[in-house]
Amino acid sequence: MASVRFLLNGEVVEANKVDPTRTLLEHLRGDLRRTGTKEGCAEGDCGSCTVLVGELEGEAVSWRAVNSCIQFVPMLDGKAVISVEGLSKDEPHPVQAAMVERHGSQCGFCTPGIVMSLYGRAVAAKGADAPVDEVLAGNLCRCTGYGPIIAAAETIQPEVAPDVAGELAALKRDEALSLDYADPIAGLTRHWFAPLSADELAETYAMHPDAVVVAGATDVGLWVTKLRKPLKTLIDIGRVRELKTITREDGQLRIGAGVRYVDAMEALAELYPDLGVMMRRLGSTQVRNSGTIGGNIANGSPIGDMPPALIAAGASLVLRRWNERRTIPLEDFFIAYGKQDRAPGEFVEAVLVPEPKADALFKVFKLSKRFDQDISAVCGAFNVRIVDEVVASARIAYGGMAGTPKRAVACEEALVGQPWNATTINAAVEALAGDFTPLTDARASAAYRALTAGNMLRKVFIESARPDLETRVPEAAHG
Numbered sequence: 001m002a003s004v005r006f007l008l009n010g011e012v013v014e015a016n017k018v019d020p021t022r023t024l025l026e027h028l029r030g031d032l033r034r035t036g037t038k039e040g041c042a043e044g045d046c047g048s049c050t051v052l053v054g055e056l057e058g059e060a061v062s063w064r065a066v067n068s069c070i071q072f073v074p075m076l077d078g079k080a081v082i083s084v085e086g087l088s089k090d091e092p093h094p095v096q097a098a099m100v101e102r103h104g105s106q107c108g109f110c111t112p113g114i115v116m117s118l119y120g121r122a123v124a125a126k127g128a129d130a131p132v133d134e135v136l137a138g139n140l141c142r143c144t145g146y147g148p149i150i151a152a153a154e155t156i157q158p159e160v161a162p163d164v165a166g167e168l169a170a171l172k173r174d175e176a177l178s179l180d181y182a183d184p185i186a187g188l189t190r191h192w193f194a195p196l197s198a199d200e201l202a203e204t205y206a207m208h209p210d211a212v213v214v215a216g217a218t219d220v221g222l223w224v225t226k227l228r229k230p231l232k233t234l235i236d237i238g239r240v241r242e243l244k245t246i247t248r249e250d251g252q253l254r255i256g257a258g259v260r261y262v263d264a265m266e267a268l269a270e271l272y273p274d275l276g277v278m279m280r281r282l283g284s285t286q287v288r289n290s291g292t293i294g295g296n297i298a299n300g301s302p303i304g305d306m307p308p309a310l311i312a313a314g315a316s317l318v319l320r321r322w323n324e325r326r327t328i329p330l331e332d333f334f335i336a337y338g339k340q341d342r343a344p345g346e347f348v349e350a351v352l353v354p355e356p357k358a359d360a361l362f363k364v365f366k367l368s369k370r371f372d373q374d375i376s377a378v379c380g381a382f383n384v385r386i387v388d389e390v391v392a393s394a395r396i397a398y399g400g401m402a403g404t405p406k407r408a409v410a411c412e413e414a415l416v417g418q419p420w421n422a423t424t425i426n427a428a429v430e431a432l433a434g435d436f437t438p439l440t441d442a443r444a445s446a447a448y449r450a451l452t453a454g455n456m457l458r459k460v461f462i463e464s465a466r467p468d469l470e471t472r473v474p475e476a477a478h479g
Helices: 024-031 094-101 111-123 132-138 147-153 165-171 198-207 220-225 261-271 273-279 293-298 306-313 409-415 422-434 446-465
Strands: 004-008 011-015 050-057 060-067 080-082 177-183 188-194 212-214 233-236 246-249 252-256 316-321 324-329 334-336 347-354 360-367 378-387 390-399
Touching: 004 165, 050 111, 050 165, 060 111, 060 165, 094 111, 094 147, 111 132, 111 147, 132 147, 198 233, 198 316, 198 347, 212 220, 246 261, 252 261, 252 293, 261 273, 273 306, 273 360, 293 306, 293 347, 306 347, 306 360, 306 378, 306 390, 360 446, 378 446, 390 409, 409 422, 422 446
Parallel strands: 004 080, 188 233, 212 233
Antiparallel strands: 004 011, 050 060, 050 080, 177 188, 246 252, 252 347, 316 324, 316 347, 360 378, 378 390
8 A cells, every 4th residue: 555645735745545536626625625626527628627737857847737627646646736725825826816907707616727727827838838718728617708817818927837846856756656445335446556667567457457547537537527437447657657758760750658748749740730730629728738649549539639630640559568569550440439459458558650741731620619629520631642733642531420530441542543633522522421421419410520521621622722712710720
């Protein structure tokens, strides 16, 4: 049995015999009586529970805003947390003062989370220059109409983040974290493993192949808070060093499965600018600060936005079980809805993304009911090479059109070898009917999905033929 230790507003707190699936929000409000942090949705959507988490990266501390409602307490071991109570003691912090002066709060329930998001922007090493609207996309307010909040945000100046590197260094563990929890009343037994290396992870997962692997918990957190799943054994990959690296060599980008979106955006956007634009609409700042590239792929969602883009780019997966590794094309990983090509005890170790060809036309379109923080009805990704006005190659993938992210093979075949013109595009759009039979659900009808999937391909052609036309929602055009 090991306790969980972390800094809370500059002071060391220790959680003994903590349930591994207890959320940070529950721990703050219930056990520690820090009730300034609010629970709105308990699923990482509303942002009222936002806190800052600091983590040692080398000799410096990197701060990021996260949703505490879907962060499990053991994930905070060796880290620092700032809740709204930690911003000031004797007088309001400048962010709080700005909210008061600009009348940015009415009922006040969402206000602590908004304050923490804006404070996170002021001290963040990454994202400090992000537009205010983007930073606040993960914070919902039903009172103000956001105008006074934005007015307050625009007055806030960057500031130096708290320096707690020494305190975190003192909390650092040199051994893997292992927690056992037994509830004699409910009869529940839970186990939490947090290995330090990929070798330890491989061994632990092989010994516990039925365990749930936790990366950012942006999905697994909801299994607990909404579905009330009794998760018995969990393996946290957040401390595995090898899974948090990005390297570029041999014409490809190697992204460890534990790399967060916020850390991968710059590298991917450099290779594929359109992908970088789309990633800023993937979830919210809090979600991108927690969720990982590998986790989004491994959960096999048919509406995940990254797989279609990475499939179109020609990405591969490195899968590991014990000391055995295999590399497969990303599109082959998705077999059917809820089923992936992954053996018991096998985990995603890395994603390999090839550099684009010099003459490649790469586009990604995300279609959703809301521009910010919404799940796609359809996500389309297009990687087309045109040589002497003829389509030399095409990789096209969609999300939301089938039970898995899937390539549009018939559409590709209708394009390759044909002139890049409206006639060819119309034929390729017709061929999409042979690739997909979309479903009707709460996000879109089958007819709408089929229509918009074809129109996305037409949009690729229009943007290539008429780059002077404004075809994007203004916010989506920001590079």
